Amino acid sequence: MLTFFALVHQEDDSAYGVQFPDVAGCFSAADDMEQVIRNASEALALHLEDGDLPAPRSLAEIKKDEDVAAELAHGAFLIAVPLISFTGRSKKANITMDAGLLQAIDDTASARDLTRSAYLASLARRDISG
Structure with a gap:
């Protein structure tokens, strides 16, 4: 990068x-x-x-x-x-994490009307760009 x-x-x-x-x-x-x-x-x-x-x-x-x-x-x-x-372009990626963390991600994404992928991508963008 x-x-x-x-x-x-x-x-x-x-x-x-x-x-x-x-x-x-x-x-x-x-x-x-x-x-x-x-x-x-x-x-x-x-x-x-x-x-x-x-x-x-x-x-x-x-x-x-x-x-x-x-x-x-x-x-x-x-x-x-x-x-x-x-x-x-989107690219599929498999990730592994604790089941409880994954549930918290899914719950938060759902509350924000986002998919898991969209939520994780937004977090990554925010973290990478400060």
Whole structure:
């Protein structure tokens, strides 16, 4: 899985703004820190779904970038954002877990009007993207 670094900005009580130095034109925003990586990961996937995939720079290379360094000096910070590519295809997978845990998953999924697969996929996406 590729990871891209993103600059996060916030001024006063505004939302968090996110930009990707290695992906021109890709931006995101979030009202709170809990949503920053999730929203950024989604924006990154959508932005890159039909285009060429740029090579992400390392953290050391990003920090050497003059524009990034200037943003960091003014209070921005860097986060690592995973690129989760959605293919639009489903793939069956067998998993094994404790029967009680599986029942709790099924009960929770049912209460949320989701299938077991949809519920587990949403949890995985949320965990992977922070």
